[in-house]
Amino acid sequence: MKSRELDIPTSPPGGWHALVGGWARAHGFTSAVWLVLPGILFMFAFFIYPVLYGVGLSFQGRDGGVSAYVDFFTNKFPHDSGSFDSLWTTLQLAIPATVICVLMAVPIAWRMRRGVRGLRTLTAIVMIPMTLGSVFVAEALNNLLGPAGWLNRALQALHLVRAPIQLTGNYTGVLISLVLTGFPFAFLLMLGYASGIDPSLDSAAAILGASPRQRFFKVDFPLLLPGATITLALSFVLAFAVFPSATLLGNDAGPTRVLSKVAYTEYANANYANASATAVIMAVAQLIVLAIVFLGRGRIYRGSTMGGKG
């Protein structure tokens, strides 16, 4: 019998146009591909073009070229005396906040992976800070933790402290706020990963002699780790762009002057090149941190979380 390959005609019957069409169809390019066109146009108009425009703008600083970047790293922005320091300020806020969120989310999500009584109510409560937005949370925290807030008034009434503890208007306030708004997000992501782990793995480990602690560290944690790195990366992106809480709960004139604030001030003072350069630096800093996270992720097990056939 003749093999099927040999039946393929050397010249396509419908001409080269039909051949290209055939190739396209065989590789999944059907007329339905046109449906992505609006999406591509939208992406181009509202993302790719502005990004390129912004990058272009960043090279039109005081003396053109990379002068805006030089000014950034030498703290020579006209309205931001410590722009380079802001990079560290931002990282010093975003990294601890992210790590705290994920470290809290992993065990709590693990505990709740089988569902607990009132899970929906609990999830709703946890969701509130996320839905209200960071401005609302910042206001609430000011009322709670501020010098004249409930906490300090209660502590003073109980004669536990003489003077109000300084929890707002500084690093602590912003960190608390970041953790509070970032936790629900991290928790919900981790809950999804945790409940995706085959429950029979836990039973199998238990019967083989693993205590609850050993089950967590030898079975569940390694399987949660890939999810935790994704959560870490996404939470970091959220925390890195912090702006409202740094302004409302911190002190954006000094200790919590974050990069988005620097970009904003420069922009507000019509130093568009400086603002753009700051934005580009923010993006690069984020990408570096994400690259480190994903490099680490490449070294761990990231396959199925099922113990066999379902």
Add this chain to the structure above:
Amino acid sequence: MSDRRARFSELRLDHLSRRFGDFVALDDLSLSIAGGEFVALLGPSGCGKSTTLNLVAGLLDPSDGMIWLDDQRLDIVPPEKRDFGMVFQNYALFPHLNVADNVGFGLSLRRVGKAERKERVQRALDMVRLGDQASKRPGQLSGGQQQRVSIARAIVTEPRLVLMDEPLSNLDAKLRIDMRTEVRLLHQELGLTTVYVTHDQAEAMSLADRLVVMRDGVVQQEGLPQEVYENPANIYVAAFVGYRNAIDGVVLADGRVDIGDAAIAADHRNSRLAGAPQAVVMIRPEDVVIDESPRPGGNSIPLVVRVSEYQGRTFAVEGTTAHGVTVYGYSEHPFRPGDHAIASVAASSVRLYGEEAPNGAARAMAAEANLAASGRLT
């Protein structure tokens, strides 16, 4: 009598019950398992067999009752302290560990030294014929291989008791029969006390020293496989172990049962009428010979053939009596639908179960068991 290799002499389930809300999954189960014994819990899904296994494993707590291993009270001991092995229906292999680390998991928790651990893992893997797959991940193995890894993992620690929860039900038919033999061989070789849960009566009978047939959380019958097979305690067990023909009838003065088209006689020892006015006649299709003329010396039931299927060597024939009762049997030669035929059954193959009244419930129960038994392949 317990196997001298066993590490205990008796596992005793003492009036064990488990409820989930209002649902009674297991009702007052008492059972004694001797060391070295292979016991199969048999029943359709929802009969309480898996609940029983999980209670023994410690994955569930009993609502009532106690579990004793000789003089140790077990139901208050957490699963990790019971020193058991378990094989799961879905294998439950740790996907992030390779085959050797999966099998060695229990050994490393028991702080067995590296060299000894390696040797024991290799021995266990050789035993399940996977000696050359040690460095693969579970995801790279076929279903049958995965289940063999899971068996190796359960036996490598030489546990006091091995629990198997429908270990073969995810495998295809041929592999299932091969693995059945392997499980039996492993048991003979190692003498590990085993509790095996299944809904497959053929699997249970071929593997177990003793069968426990369950339904709706209650034990229906307990005994040697031959005993259960030859002498089912009730209609339900009969239907579940393959007595597919279930026919209602009226008990006559001479102990025979009138099913309308014929009076069916049974050997006295197979008759559980207990003076009841009504009875259900239960017969295995394998014991029903369908032919043009009756076989001498047996019961004969006239039929009209409905279906005749060639099954290799014999034909499975399904016919209907004048009273509309369906009879299943086998024939040496084919029939056409509508043909008249006679179903012949020896008196020794008939089981009679007394009923107070023509009992729709009994028939429904038998049908349910039939369904459960035939659905076991799905």
